[in-house]
Amino acid sequence: MAIISFIQPTKKFKPKDALFFLPFVIDLLTKLRFVLIHRSGDLTPEYLDEAYFSSGWYKTLFLVFSSCLLAASVFGLRRHQKRIKELSSNVQRIDLKWLYYLLSAMPLLMLTSYIFNFSNMDWLINLADLVQVGVLFYMGYHTILQKEIFPYTIAELNDIEKIIEIRNVPAHPQLTEAQVKETKEKILTFLQYHKPYLENDLTLPKLATRLGYKSHYLSYFLNNHLNKNFYSLINEFRVEESKNILRDTSKSHLNMLGVAFESGFNSKTAFNTTFRRITGVTPSEYRKNHMD
Structure with a gap:
């Protein structure tokens, strides 16, 4: 959704867009359930076996979902980098290359994290978490520095949308x-x-x-x-x-x-x-x- 807000100047949030957050909500609820059971002292061997099995399947599905979102994001950024040249004569600060490079490296980061989380070595799991935190800081830093891509009036944005969205070009x-x-x-x-x-x-x-x-x-x-x-x-x-x-x-x-x-x-x-x-x-x- 953040990428869409960057590259589609007239895009408005719709209720159906909330579905993008569903996997992350499920992940949060699953972890919250585990924490509550752990605090109550009801962690049985049977529950741990079930949780480990479910976790494996869930992580696999989450990886597939994330990969699809990643592919769509990279494709969207590539189109943005081409289309922005229809509007601006200097594109270095608005072509979102920093985000494109990050997303291009994400498959390796995701695969590494996926493998590390199945490891029994705590330091590998901690390393994967540390890398994820580093990625969040990287994104936050560049997001704050990111110059506005479409600093135009509403009328200009509506006209620009006809250029960006090829199917709408009259x-x-x-x-x-x-x-x-x-x-x-x-x-x-x-x-x-x-x-x-x-x-x-x-x-x-x-x-x-x-x-x-x-x-x-x-x-x-x-x-x-x-x-x-x-x-x-x-x-x-x-x-x-x-x-x-x-x-x-x-x-x-x-x-x-x-x-x-x-x-x-x-x-x-x-x-x-x-x-x-x-x-x-x-x-x-x-x-x-x-x-x-």
Whole structure:
């Protein structure tokens, strides 16, 4: 449910969603029953045998349920990382990679915990519990630091939902060649002369508003008539801007971080990665080749 709240901006909690918590409630009640019987002194060998057998089956079913949720979560995050590039020009702080890496490592952690809990060695069981506590602290730390992914108004969120949920994207009328040419020139001319890509927090809704379009229409046009998403388009302009800066001798005093900020990137890592992907060389190599 936490992941859904991250990646689906208009999702509202429904009563049926409470079913996701049912296995955890059953687990809590089972452990509570054991604690109460233990405190009453009624732990018989027969009960312990029954509890051990039931525990084994329950842990297996719980592992299967958790694995299904894990697979769905990883798949949802992968889709989020692709779709967020339809909306934002800088995705490092909102792509939830920290959560994706954690979930990718979860199968190993779950299997290890499952094996350790069947062990008769107390220190292994304690180690498994300690790892689980560490995972909770890791998630809590990054959740607190996590930047808001969709900092938009209700109207913008409703428009964005049409982009995120592909099945809800409305059918657009077929544009004539003249309309495509006119719209393309309007977008590219605006980018070339007004340079909104220099704003490191530029988003699709912001650009769409300045152009006088709906967000979902602009996204549709970029993907279908320019054959690229918003992220790719804006960062191509940023790379071209950075190339001009790197060739400019009057700006040779700028280091790579300075060039990145001047070009609209919000981090040196994003700048280096994007620049090399588009040009085939690093920014430092490009500057050296054009300064000699």
